[in-house]
Amino acid sequence: MNPDSFAFIFLQACLINNFVLSMFLGICPFLGVSGKFQTASRMGLAVIFVMLVSSTCAFWINELLEMLDAEYLRLICYIAVIASAVQLVEMFIKKFSPALFKALGIFLPLITTNCAILGLALFQTQRAYNFVQCLAFALGAGVGFTIALVIMAGLREELDLADVPSVVKGAALTLVLAGILSLAFMGFAGIGT
Template identity: 45%
Template sequence: MKDLIIIVLSAVFVNNVVLSQFMGICPFLGVSKQLKSSVGMGGAVIFVMVCATACTYPVYMLLDKFKITYLRTVAFILVIALFVQLVEIVLKKVMPPLYSALGVYLPLITTNCAVLGVTVANIDNGYSFVQSVFNALGTGLAFSLALILFSGVRGRIEHSDIPETFKGVPSTLIAASIVSLSFMGFGGLFG
């Protein structure tokens, strides 16, 4: 149990998929304008990451059995796309305002390199099935944490008096780099 907690905490703080590994930057910058959409996207990504990991792990074992592991990326993307479609259908029916707020970024979860990255990293790190699921949960929480933190930062930027040349994308990227640097302090936390 201790190992699983370390995997989750390490994924959230030390190896934060957005702030340390720079994966999933497109939805991070696109959806983090409002807290509500950040929370919604975070929840969707957590669901897709955990479910995709739970399915891609056995798929990889099957590919390995037939010695066709070179097909893992294609197989993993198909599994991820299945869960993204499921999330999209449910959100459209249950939460239409959130579905509209997420817009084009919801179907882009399919090509979100953070989701694919966690499924591949689980295999490359030699995690067991349970460890893989916990790593996916931690990575999803890390993605959500980054979105939620940055939505607050962007809210502050919006109401700040900054020079005209830094308004918009430059101030957003500078703020993202500062938030990213703050997570480097967790670097030696877990060995």
């Protein structure tokens, strides 16, 4: 497969180098909101949306900064863009779908400090993707994040019913589970080469 093609970048970001399970980006929401299946899938959708918006903004901002020869401002600009993108998305959803806004609740503002979003903006700059490639990358990363979150939530819901020693309960068990999932995702490593 052509490594620059839309499909390959999407697959790469979604499965092969899954943001959560093999690049360790966005672990906090991954551990925090993966308790229930429903919240997990909604969080995933919100992240996909914010990723697309901020990836687009970051791409044009980077062009602008390179034109002005001010790359040292990149980090500050990106974080400001992401924060405002989240705010914008929040306002947009509130206006057009109050039901969805209510369902997402606190998770929307929390997306600002999700390192997967900033990581996405940094990686697309580092790899010098063009605009279409950026969109594919953002979509892939978002879908990958959602897949990881939803699988994890499904497993944890089942796990609540299991009888485990009290020492293991909580974060330790979740991390071991994440390790096994990550092991499974290593199986995608050969795709496309």
